[in-house]
Amino acid sequence: MNDQNNNYKKKGGRKPKLNPSNHRYVFRLNDEENDKLLSLFEESGLSNKAKFIVSVLFSKEIKTVKIDKSVIDFYMRLTSFYSQFRAIGVNYNQVVKLLYTQFSDRKAAAFLYKLEKQTAELASLCKKIIEITENFNQQYMKKE
Incomplete structure (x- = not known):
């Protein structure tokens, strides 16, 4: 009778490994x-x-x-700058929409001319950022 109880008794603990390192x-x-x-x-x-x-x-x-801390810092700053650049794009779209809804065609065209000059400056700035990033990648992100 005692042997039958042992067969039904559950064993606790961790399951043994298939290939233990002894x-x-x-x-x-x-x-x-x-x-x-x-x-x-x-x-x-x-x-x-x-x-x-x-x-x-x-x-x-x-x-x-x-891990190079300067690369991480550059990446973090570039990411935050990119998010600011996107915010400028959203604001740009809102300004253009407001110009056409709030002002006459002549006034809107005058303001758009000024906005177009600022947009050209932003485009040149964006090109410089891309050049700096490419130079950084070539100099510091070499795959070894």
Whole structure:
């Protein structure tokens, strides 16, 4: 009767792994070697040192991620500038609509002439921004 109860008894806990890592190796490093290992580990982006060491030992591909703060800062500023540029475009459309609804054709044409000059300046500014961005990409965003 006791054997029958054991068959129906539920086992708690974690399910066993299909391929457990049972073999353990220990090695020692001096300060320089340890610093190099830690810097390589940080560049790899892996979350586990053991997985990193195994991937190095068995020549698996290791991806390194280098983060350049100046590139991130430039990207953030360019993104905010782009959003401001889009806001100007929305305001431009609203101004043109108001000119035609609120003023006579002559006054609207006069104001549109002034607005057209400002638009030409914005277009030249946009070209400069694109040139600066392309130069930045060529100089600093080289793929290694």
